[in-house]
Structures are given as structure tokens and as C-alpha cells.
Amino acid sequence: MDRRVYGVETEFGLVHRPAAAPEGVAAGPGRGLPPDELARYLFRPVVEFGRSSNIFIPNGSRLYLDVGSHPEYATAECADLLDLIACDRAGEAIMHDLAVWTQERITADGFNGQVYVLKNNVDSAGNSYGSHENYLIPRTTHFRRLSSILLPFLVTRQIIAGAGRVVPSDTEREAHFAFSQRADHMWEGISSATTRSRPIINTRDEPHADAAEHRRLHVIVGDSNMSSTTSLLRYGSTDLVLRMVESGVPVGDFELENPIGAIRHISHDITGQAKVRIRGGDEFTAVEIQRGLLERAQRFVRQHGAHHEHVQEIFELWERALEAVQTGDHSLIDRDIDWAIKKRLVEDVANRQGIGFDHPRLEQIDMAYHDVNPQRGLFHLLRRRGLVNEVITDEQVQQAMVTPPATRAAIRGEFLSTARAYGAECTVDWVHHKLVDRPLETVMLKDPFATEDPRIESLLARLGDPSTQLRELSLAERQQQSASVALSDRYVLAGPAAAAEPPLI
Numbered sequence: 058m059d060r061r062v063y064g065v066e067t068e069f070g071l072v073h074r075p076a077a078a079p080e081g082v083a084a085g086p087g088r089g090l091p092p093d094e095l096a097r098y099l100f101r102p103v104v105e106f107g108r109s110s111n112i113f114i115p116n117g118s119r120l121y122l123d124v125g126s127h128p129e130y131a132t133a134e135c136a137d138l139l140d141l142i143a144c145d146r147a148g149e150a151i152m153h154d155l156a157v158w159t160q161e162r163i164t165a166d167g168f169n170g171q172v173y174v175l176k177n178n179v180d181s182a183g184n185s186y187g188s189h190e191n192y193l194i195p196r197t198t199h200f201r202r203l204s205s206i207l208l209p210f211l212v213t214r215q216i217i218a219g220a221g222r223v224v225p226s227d228t229e230r231e232a233h234f235a236f237s238q239r240a241d242h243m244w245e246g247i248s249s250a251t252t253r254s255r256p257i258i259n260t261r262d263e264p265h266a267d268a269a270e271h272r273r274l275h276v277i278v279g280d281s282n283m284s285s286t287t288s289l290l291r292y293g294s295t296d297l298v299l300r301m302v303e304s305g306v307p308v309g310d311f312e313l314e315n316p317i318g319a320i321r322h323i324s325h326d327i328t329g330q331a332k333v334r335i336r337g338g339d340e341f342t343a344v345e346i347q348r349g350l351l352e353r354a355q356r357f358v359r360q361h362g363a364h365h366e367h368v369q370e371i372f373e374l375w376e377r378a379l380e381a382v383q384t385g386d387h388s389l390i391d392r393d394i395d396w397a398i399k400k401r402l403v404e405d406v407a408n409r410q411g412i413g414f415d416h417p418r419l420e421q422i423d424m425a426y427h428d429v430n431p432q433r434g435l436f437h438l439l440r441r442r443g444l445v446n447e448v449i450t451d452e453q454v455q456q457a458m459v460t461p462p463a464t465r466a467a468i469r470g471e472f473l474s475t476a477r478a479y480g481a482e483c484t485v486d487w488v489h490h491k492l493v494d495r496p497l498e499t500v501m502l503k504d505p506f507a508t509e510d511p512r513i514e515s516l517l518a519r520l521g522d523p524s525t526q527l528r529e530l531s532l533a534e535r536q537q538q539s540a541s542v543a544l545s546d547r548y549v550l551a552g553p554a555a556a557a558e559p560p561l562i
């Protein structure tokens with residue numbers, strides 16, 4: 058497919074660290090808040106805005122708190138990679154806004170200490186949470202072919218897009234640095250279950266589109282990325298591999314004998330020399346498999362043309378990342394790829410402080426890299442100091458907090474914002490749009506690329522004439538409304554309905 062819809066769902070880690078009591082002072086109320094209680098605090102402004110802890114917001118995305126303690130943000134559907142990356146980063150900014158609000162609130166309620174929201178994939182107790190990618194693919198894609206090409210790509214993708222991890226020593230191995238956060242937590246290649254067996258590709262068939270035409274491919278193996286450059290390579294390379302799968306060209310045969318054994322083996326060998334066996338008995342390193350796929354993708358683009366403007370940038374990054382792993386010269390990518398950025402940071406701290414690799418301080422550095430707080434998080438610190446390369450700007454992220462991308466999400470955002478301005482109760486999901494008072498007129502929008510729809514316009518016209526009755530609020534006005542600008546109303550009633558009181562006779 059030359060045009061694709063993408064979405065990414067991120068589950069965040071949430072921690073409250075009570076402050077140590079000053080010497081000679083009783084500890085007082087400094088108990089740590091359990092994560093589920095903290096998550097409920099965090100989501101209070103969400104519930105206040107949408108009267109539920111599972112809502113769609115005006116930028117078209119979804120905020121969701123399940124029974125556990127990992128708040129989730131699912132980006133709106135995007136048809137452009139940079140829109141996707143900005144929309145994902147907007148989710149981090151929203152979580153940060155909510156954390157600031159929570160910090161003030163719990164302090165007022167007598168808890169001391171700090172609240173942390175982490176965009177990572179493992180907590181200190183070893184639990185894992187995900188970063189799920191969604192790709193629209195044609196229904197005609199042959200699934201067996203898809204999995205035989207995509208699985209080896211995804212198993213080895215960690216060397217170009219992993220978030221990196223400080224692994225403490227245990228009875229079997231020394232402390233070391235691994236490519237991936239998620240690799241040790243995947244249990245199956247392909248399956249329809251997400252929770253029990255954690256497959257790399259999930260086959261649950263909910264396309265959120267015309268099911269006769271499309272599927273939504275659900276990839277749950279990825280690490281959450283902090284670096285926007287890494288994100289571009291992660292989604293961009295996967296899209297290119299999918300494009301080859303869909304076109305039916307031969308893509309070589311790297312089908313792995315044991316994908317789960319391979320993903321772990323590769324993750325824990327930062328030299329990139331680990332070999333994995335493919336069906337038929339040959340052995341390859343992850344670099345060799347990735348290089349095989351990269352070369353085929355380059356050939357494919359030479360023959361069929363580039364389908365978007367970032368293809369050459371993606372190829373350049375992809376090549377450089379493989380070169381870095383193969384030669385061991387990680388400085389080639391230590392401003393661009395999360396694992397290499399983090400590895401450099403961890404090594405700098407270890408050298409400066411003269412500590413060994415299994416010092417607990419380094420695990421803290423690993424976590425702090427993923428702190429979404431732009432003043433405190435270590436990725437953000439490097440960003441401020443100009444030590445990492447970004448592909449999006451802060452302005453684009455700000456914009457993405459309130460503005461949906463140019464897909465069906467734009468219709469959803471407009472529908473939500475207009476209905477709210479008129480005080481009309483409405484419900485939406487990825488496909489449906491309903492005014493609660495008019496349940497029989499629910500509009501189903503199966504085309505994720507659509508940016509306008511006359512049925513929605515006429516449904517909204519029942520509420521009034523937005524062009525004369527609604528006024529669009531400025532960003533500054535919206536910032537006053539709630540803990541996060543993403544949870545604010547775009548319009549207010551400004552027409553006759555909001556006119557001054559009728560004169561007294």
C-alpha cells in the first residue's frame with residue numbers, strides 16, 4: 058500500500074517515591090502511594106473532562122485507564138509518519154501535564170515525595186507493559202507470507218530501534234547492556250491473545266475499517282521509544298517491509314527456527330555477533346538479516362519509486378545503524394538511536410563515578426532516561442543540551458496535543474468539540490459517532506483516510522449553525538481550562554444562545 062494508516066498505543070509506568078524523612082524527624086505521612094491509587098489521581102482530570110476513564114479527546118486520540126495501573130494513550134490514526142511521531146509525543150506531554158497536576162494534588166493531600174511517569178516497558182519488579190503498533194494492511198495480504206517475512210524482521214528490528222536496557226546480574230549472567238526492553242517478555246511468534254501469551258504479532262481481527270478490504274496489523278513486540286529519530290526508523294522500516302510483502306515481490310527467506318529464542322539471544326549480545334538459525338539450518342546474525350531486508354527494500358524503491366518524502370532518510374539511518382552494530386562503533390548512532398544514546402549515557406555516568414556495570418545507580422539512569430518530565434527526564438536533558446537529533450519540533454508536539462491529524466481523526470475531533478460546545482452528549486469510538494439523543498442516526502465511518510463526511514456535518518447541523526454560533530478559543534484560553542490543554546474545549550457558544558440576559562420589562 059502506498060498510503061497507510063498507523064497508530065501507536067503506549068502504556069506508561071507510574072511510580073510514587075516518597076521522600077526520605079529528614080534526620081531526626083519522624084517519617085510522617087510519607088508512605089508511597091500504590092500505583093493503582095496513583096493512577097486514579099492521575100486520571101481525575103480525564104474523568105472530569107470526559108466523565109469516564111476511557112475517552113477520546115479533541116486531538117482524536119484515546120486515553121484509557123484499565124483496572125491495572127498503566128495508563129494508556131492510543132494515538133489517533135495517522136497517515137503520515139511525522140504526524141504519528143508528533144501525536145505519540147503529544148501523549149507524553151499529556152501524561153506530564155497530568156503528573157504535574159497529580160503532584161500538586163497529592164502534596165495537598167499530605168503525601169510527600171515525587172510522582173514519575175515513565176515511557177518504558179519494564180518496572181523494577183520485572184513487569185512488562187507495551188508499545189503496540191497498528192498498521193492498516195489490505196485484507197488480501199497472504200498471512201503466511203506476511204509472518205514468514207515480518208517475524209524475522211521484527212525479531213531483529215531491536216538492533217535498529219530498541220530502547221536499550223541495563224540488565225542487572227543474576228545467577229546466570231553478569232550485568233550487561235541489552236538492545237531491548239521487551240525481548241525477554243515475548244512468548245510467542247503469532248497468536249490472537251495479547252495478555253496471556255504475548256505474541257510478537259497479534260492476529261485479533263478488529264480492523265476499525267472496512268473488513269472486506271482491510272486488516273489492522275497489531276504488532277506488540279516494540280520498545281517504547283523516546284527518540285523521534287528512532288521512531289521514524291522503527292515505523293518507516295516496518296512500513297517498507299510491509300510494502301514489499303503486499304506487493305508480492307520475493308523478499309528472501311529468513312524464517313527463523315525459533316523466533317522467541319532468537320529475540321532474546323539477539324537482545325543480550327550487544328556485539329551483534331549472536332547467530333540465529335533459520336529454517337533449513339543456516340545461521341545468520343541480526344545484522345545480516347536486517348541488511349538482507351534493507352537491500353531488498355532499496356532495490357524495491359529503485360524499481361517502484363519512493364512513496365513518501367522520508368524514504369531516503371530512513372534508508373540512511375537504517376544503513377548507519379547496521380554499520381554501527383557491525384563495526385562496534387556505536388558513536389555512529391549515539392545521537393539517533395535510543396539504545397545507543399542510552400548506552401553512551403550509562404557509560405559516561407559509570408566512568409565519571411567510577412562504578413561498575415552492576416551498580417544499582419545505572420538501573421536508575423535507565424529508568425530516568427524514560428521520565429516524560431521535560432525538566433527531569435534524562436532523554437530530555439540530552440535533547441536540551443543538543444546531544445540528540447530530533448525529527449520533530451516542540452511546536453509540532455504542542456500542535457498535536459489539540460489538533461487531530463488529517464485522517465478520520467479530524468472528523469472525530471470536530472464532532473467531539475462541536476457537540477461539547479452545544480452541551481450535547483455524544484459517544485465516539487474509532488469508527489462510530491453518535492449523539493446520545495439521536496441514537497438512530499449513528500454515523501459509521503469505515504474509511505480511516507476520510508477527512509470530511511457530509512453525514513456528520515448534517516448530524517452536527519441539527520445542533521445549530523456552528524459558523525455563526527461557535528467561537529474558537531485561542532490556545533491561551535484553552536490552557537486555562539484544565540490540567541492539560543489536550544483536555545480543553547475548542548469552541549464556546551458565542552451566538553444568540555450565549556447573548557446577554559433578556560431585558561427586564
Ligand SMILES: Nc1ncnc2c1ncn2[C@@H]1O[C@H](COP(=O)(O)OP(=O)(O)OP(=O)(O)O)[C@@H](O)[C@H]1O
Pocket residue numbers: 062063064065066119131132133134135189191192193194263264265266272273274487505
Ligand atoms: N484502520 C486502522 N488501521 C490501523 N490503525 C488503526 C486503524 N483504526 C485505528 N487505528 C489505530 O489503532 C489503535 C487502536 O488503539 P486501541 O487501544 O483503542 O485498540 P486496541 O488495542 O484494539 O484495543 P484495547 O487496547 O482496548 O485492547 C490506535 O492507535 C488507532 O489510531
Ligand SMILES: [Mg+2]
Pocket residue numbers: 066129131
Ligand atoms: Mg490498546
